[in-house]
Amino acid sequence: MHPSGSGAAVEAVDLHKVFGPIHAVDGIDLALRPGRIYGLLGPNGSGKTTLIRLLAGLARPTAGEARVLGTRMPSRPMLARIGYMPQAEALYPELSVAENLGFFARLEGTVSRAAMDRALELVELGERRATPAMHLSGGMRRRLSLACTLVHEPPVLFLDEPTVGVDPALRVQFWSHFRRLAGAGTTILVASHVMDEADRCDELVFVRSGKVIAQGTSAELRSGAGTTDLEAAFLHYAGLDAEGRPLETAP
Amino acid sequence: MSASRILAVARRIAQGFRRDERTLGLVFVVPIVITLLLGWVIRDSEAGDVRIAVVAAEGSPIADALRTAAEDADLAFEVTVDDVADEAEARDRVRDGEAEVAIIVAGLRGGPITVVTEGTDPSGDAARIGALQALMVRAVTTLLPPELGIAVPEFEHETVFLSADADSLDVLAPVFLGYFAYFFVFILTGISFLRERVGGTLERLLATPVTRGEIVLGYGLGFGFFATLQVLVLIGFTLIALEVPAIGPIPAFTIGLGVSSIGSPALLFLLAVLLALGAVNLGIFLSTFARTELQVIQFIPVVIVPQGLLGGIFWPIDRLPDILQPVAQVLPVTYAVDGLREVMLRGADLSSPSVQLDLAVLAGIALFFVALASRTIKREVA
Incomplete structure (x- = not known):
């Protein structure tokens, strides 16, 4: 492993991914520093998930380079140091909560019972250990999926819409846990299309049509766009007016 | 290659099985019921007046x-x-x-x-x-x-193997062992792996350091374990004949078919398990070509039925039409049927070249499908 010169935990250099006629990721450069939470914001189909898959080593870039902790992705050994939470929860419905968690923990390497307990307590599923996943509510499945992602305590986390279907009280707890992890040095990239979560991130990355259209803290992005509303700021950087029409054709 | 990750995959399959009574019934009860019915039909059918x-x-x-x-x-x-x-x-x-x-x-x-x-x-x-x-x-x-002084000659019928009053059950039961194991294991793995692919868990697995080989071997171990239990239960049921005396209103009956085997049960077991391992990986391989569980079921007429017809279960291979003989030679069931019959009916052991060939071919087929199955898992890193 080569220590990265830039000190970034996660890097993308002129990253491209093409599916047939679709340019899902179109020349993205990123450098995510350790111990910070990054929000990846953009509408559905803007290339958020593809970008995360490239960074997490689940897909090979058409061109350019993705690096995690200085190692060029995809790299199988590096996967043990990455936590990836997919958009659709990938759980075994007939397995219990504890069995699902234990399975992913074993695949990531030996994980202590204490770590599994911590993960379950965090998502408040400690009382549900023996419940088969198919009998959980949608929000509980989401929480279990998060526990499976965190159980091996990886230094880099890629979370694809982690709070969908999670009730507001628990959402607050999720975010305070993310903050604790970041404080301990974990690098976190959270994809979302919910703008109200963006203020909890240290830095935001706006993507649209496979390109980064703006990057900075929430305050920087808002003042740069001359607005207090993040959604309006996104439209500004996307070159759209308040109704979502391209500015050039606006009267 | 990590043994603990292979075991984790196998254990996951076993845990899923444990809660699925329907599948457990399919694996352990249905083959016995079918074999029992078959035995009943063959043994106790009345020859009409x-x-x-x-x-x-x-x-x-x-x-x-x-x-x-x-x-x-x-x-x-x-x-x-x-x-x-x-x-x-x-x-x-x-x-x-x-x-x-x-x-x-x-x-x-x-x-x-x-x-x-x-x-x-x-x-x-x-x-x-x-x-x-x-x-x-x-x-x-x-x-x-x-x-x-002309009298009707009386024939005394003697046989080299089995006895002169052996019926078709004695000849069919050994090969049904192998065929059941093959059929159920193929269907279960095919559907189970399809669920991994469609349900997103396969993609999630590939975000962990597990290798494709570990996944395929874990599947082989997990389903192989159940196939092994199934084969043991079936071998036991086929060989034993436990007489239960009449108790009150229940008439006396027999548990098991009491088919005589002169060969080693361990060798029967080895043949059936090798066949089942091939079926696990064939199931994984073919699940690539299915989008839904129904489409896995659609492979039955393509994969299972021809093997039943051409594998030597009902008609000996050498009596098949010339064009079909080479087809029979590439079917795994053919070698399992031959091996099971050699061992069970003719008492062949490991020194028999025919049994050696059967074991070698079955092992080769299993390995071939392990390699093929792990190729079907699309991944950017091995």
Whole structure:
């Protein structure tokens, strides 16, 4: 492993991914520093998930380079140091909560019972250990999926819409846990299309049509766009007016 | 390659199984019920009575002679012989189901004998006509003057393997062991792996350091474990014959088929497990070509049925048409059937070149599909 010169935990250099006629990721450069939470914001189909898959080593870039902790992705050994939470929860419905968690923990390497307990307590599923996943509510499945992602305590986390279907009280707890992890040095990239979560991130990355259209803290992005509303700021950087029409054709 | 990750995958499959009573029933109860029914049908089917309508010239002794011969002969079915006035009535009786066979004797000395049957049961007809020919010889012999000293020869039937009174169950039961294991394991792995692909868990697995080889081997181990248990239960059920005496209103019955095996059960087991391992990986491989569980089921007529027809279960391979023989030679079931029969019926052991070939081919097929199955898992890193 080569220590990265830039000190970034996660890097993308002129990253491209093409599916047939679709340019899902179109020349993205990123450098995510350790111990910070990054929000990846953009509408559905803007290339958020593809970008995360490239960074997490689940897909090979058409061109350019993705690096995690200085190692060029995809790299199988590096996967043990990455936590990836997919958009659709990938759980075994007939397995219990504890069995699902234990399975992913074993695949990531030996994980202590204490770590599994911590993960379950965090998502408040400690009382549900023996419940088969198919009998959980949608929000509980989401929480279990998060526990499976965190159980091996990886230094880099890629979370694809982690709070969908999670009730507001628990959402607050999720975010305070993310903050604790970041404080301990974990690098976190959270994809979302919910703008109200963006203020909890240290830095935001706006993507649209496979390109980064703006990057900075929430305050920087808002003042740069001359607005207090993040959604309006996104439209500004996307070159759209308040109704979502391209500015050039606006009267 | 990490043993703990392979075990984790196998354990995950076992945990899923444990909560799925329906699948457990399919794996352990259904094969026993089918084998039991098969045994019942073959062993206890009644050979139907044979009613013969005989048309002969007035005063001809042939009908009486046939009647006496039927009484003397030791036959598996009851034979009754009726004299009928004319040919038309004899034919009517056969058509109306009042007689199984009509015999129209034109003349006793060298004239043709016409035998009429209903015709929709060719194999039954063949058995009846065979028995009838023997009866006829016996009947004609009794009509000869005794001073000629001609007697009907009696055959003593001996066999090299099994016993002379072995039935088709003794020959079918060994191969059903292998075929059941193959069928169920193929379906279960195919569907289970399809769920991994469609449900997103496969993609999630590939975000962990597990290798494709570990996934495929873990599947082999997990499903192989259940296939192994299934084979053990079936071998046990086929071989034992536990007599349960009558208790109160429940009549006495037998548990197990009591099929005699002169070979090593361990070798039977090895053959069946190698076959099942091939089926696990064939299931993984073919799940690539399915989008839904229904589409996995659609592979049954393509994968399972031809092997049942051509694998030597019902018809020996060397009696198949020339064009189909090479097809039979590439089917895994063919080698399992041959090996199981060699061991169970002929008592072959590991020193037999034929059993060695069967084991080698089955192991080779299993390895080939392990490699093929892990290739079907799309991944950017091995």
